[in-house]
Amino acid sequence: MINLFGNNVDCILNVEDENLIITFSDENQKALKAYLKRVLQRYGHNSEAQQLSFQNLLEKGIEVEKNIGGNMSEPKIKLPYEFAPEVKEKLIEASAIQGLSATQLLIKLIESKYQSVINNH
Structure with missing residues (x-):
């Protein structure tokens, strides 16, 4: 797992002939692409981010991080509903273990479930 643009991503790292190669599963690549589309909007790439290829999104992410001198971060969203206290505790515990908010x-859970539903239909 590596942190790219403020997001933890599972991947395989290989070194070949002194070059680092990062390989993502299709699911993780789709999730990272969706994440970048969402986060780049926060940094002034509103409509542009939705039309970019995965490679261009990565390039924009690198450009933004160079300009801000750190990792990008996802906008904080106040959820429009309440959780039962025990569910909220489980959510907080699970997110802390994974190093996520x-x-x-x-x-991430919603995107994963969405992909599984779409793939089954």
């Missing part, structure tokens, strides 16, 4: 974990 509770909102990031929820988004």
